[in-house]
Amino acid sequence: MRPLPGNELCYLSIREASQLLRRRKISPVELLNATLERIERLNPELNAFITIAAERALEDARRAQREISRGKNRGPLHGIPLPIKDNIETQGIRTTAGSKILSHFIPDRDADVVSALRQAGAVIIGKTNLHEFAYGITNENPHYGAARNPWDTTRVSGGSSGGSAVAVASGLGFGSVGTDTGGSIRIPAALCGIVGLKPTFGRVSTRGVVPLSVSLDHVGPLARSVDDVSLLLATISSKEHPFRAAAASEPKGKSRRARFTLGWPRNFFFDRVDDEILAAIEAAVKLLEKRGAIVRQISLSHIADSAGAGTNIALAEALNFHQSSGFYPARANEYGPDVRARLEQGAKISAADYLHALGERPRIAAEFNAALAEVDAIVAPSAPIPAPRIGETVVRIRGEEETVRSALVRVSRPANFTGHPALSIPCGTTSEGMPIGLQLIGSHWNEARLLEIATLYESETDWHKRRPS
């Protein structure tokens, strides 16, 4: 085999790179070096990384190289360079959570997901940019700068796992692990044109993750293909809730027929969506219908109630973490103004409101469950708008004004409230070339079904193969 140029190497899928590593066509050190060179070239503009752990990564890659050359096989992540969101603790590698307060924090343990990735032989190449303390959705970070959208660097990447999405979309890593409290994996995945999965609440351990809101926090994978997301999920799922990745996807002909039912929500999810995004979602659903999927209208009349309830939970739990860690109010002046304002707002939530909000979950989850008893997945946009410009705080959707923050999380956060798994997959671009994400929401613990549907869609389209120039 002739050597692949760096660009092509860096855009291999995890599955492809793994096969080349296993057959010793490339080595873990070569793969790492190609990735590090690309990071060096592109990160100054994109600002995807807060910390690049080149030396530590080189050690890991060398170990993987020795193991592979001895015939030891740790599975598909063995020797694969992965960046990790910087609110996930990495032993010996600085973990800032995007904050000034933790700017010198070097954990003495790995988060459970990082242990699992290391055990699987992954090479942790660095820590990706995020909204400060993951408490925001644009990744405009006052301490480390905005993670810039690789499709248009005047635009945000989305947050809070923006750095992870930028890195993966730009070939600065083969996949990443992020966190999602209100859409923080799915939104940047959608805005940057990659695949992101928020698993079922409880599937992936949050131990060693700097918490935002313990009742809503989820850890999950971002990657350039459904198959790669599935491989990552299989590795990071907890022992108590294991997930087995499907076997390598076979080449699929147009003849393959869908055998599933999609639910199109009459309420809430399509209430105020950008025209081009609505058209892309409709086209995606039409395509799946042509391949045999059945589409049903479904009714979710209480789902809107989850917004206020989820906000109260997050406000209260976030404040509790920042108080009990001793960060707030003692170091209030070290927070960015948006996060500080939200902590101040948290003090206004009463315990009764908080407990009431928690008590709303079964009722609203039951509504999803009733719909999901009839359909395999609920379709929605991942976000109702494409990536806004950096600095923009208000958008206009179909003539109505809405804050960027409210618009971005509006259709992603219900699945955090109810704990249902939800996935974002690229399904189009706007006239300005910005990626659009299709959201699929599935039954608790049935990530497999969501990934199966997404795999079929992916096999019929090329959206996931587009690369930012």
Place this chain on the structure above:
Amino acid sequence: MRPLPGNELCYLSIREASQLLRRRKISPVELLNATLERIERLNPELNAFITIAAERALEDARRAQREISRGKNRGPLHGIPLPIKDNIETQGIRTTAGSKILSHFIPDRDADVVSALRQAGAVIIGKTNLHEFAYGITNENPHYGAARNPWDTTRVSGGSSGGSAVAVASGLGFGSVGTDTGGSIRIPAALCGIVGLKPTFGRVSTRGVVPLSVSLDHVGPLARSVDDVSLLLATISSKEHPFRAAAASEPKGKSRRARFTLGWPRNFFFDRVDDEILAAIEAAVKLLEKRGAIVRQISLSHIADSAGAGTNIALAEALNFHQSSGFYPARANEYGPDVRARLEQGAKISAADYLHALGERPRIAAEFNAALAEVDAIVAPSAPIPAPRIGETVVRIRGEEETVRSALVRVSRPANFTGHPALSIPCGTTSEGMPIGLQLIGSHWNEARLLEIATLYESETDWHKRRPS
């Protein structure tokens, strides 16, 4: 065997009554009738019962009689008349929770503990008086009257499981099941001179119990002997956390030696205790020391912090239940003034304070755990004062004034906060003849050790054999 007079029948231990039933020396219907006659005679003054379920109990007793005569043996509770605290749902039998709001509530299911008791063949004879919604510690109930202390009917029984304690102490039932959120089993047990156990948090299901504070609520047994408490616990423990009662206690000679260590807390538990109570606890510990127990001073310097934290949790969770059930504020005027005032106070607790309080539990539990790694049980009073007079709101302890409410729960509620099992056993009387309770607090899930220590103490003393005249 010559027939036992009613009094003697009604004061048999569960173990003794069970043996007589098994040998058909008495029948379940005879045992029930003796109990019902006694209730008819004594309850008008004592006010232990809110509902007497004579007809339903007779059906149950007849069924037990048929089963026993066919040789079917459901175990030591088969055919035994038991009253149940009236915040525990009983299918077909009114369950008021001591409230006006639920004064006509007839549940269509049994609470888990009631199912377990019925399965074991127990005869549910009625529902016992309690503080309104279990939200108070004196059992001065504005809707059903005070449950009166059988040792002096001008005094309170203690609460909130006062009716259960009065019934058991007076031979109006062989044992009972109550609830304990801040001491509500141990306090009335101590004030009425019987044994009461708050098990480890999670040992006994609270499903079907009208909640007071879900993080602090425990269900547990009250009886006239440690052995009977143990039999009841074995029956009501959940399948996930089973408890096996020790075999029937053998007769114990003075030669039996203790092989355990008791912790005497330097802090908190003896800070402000009535002189006669302190003397009784000291005498009890001395007696155990003479029998071979080792006594160590232990330090519990943070335990006082549990008071405010526990109060915040209870205030918030109680309000949440009363709001989400639709009772409050809609029917605020149907509450007694004390409970209503506490619900009003609940609205002032912020979510951050509530979450902070929950977060304090591991720290304070760790302090108990550290002590309990060195000793088998921590000794304390069950309550720092004997039963106050009905209507009394302030007491003077060693010259200092304290509200009755605060004094009564002060040393019992830490074990609710941390979930440790805690037992109250009679250990003396005041100069006015009022019972005194010794509290033993043990390691999580190790009720067996507490009961073993209590059994030894009981075998050396006659306090548990005293009967109110």
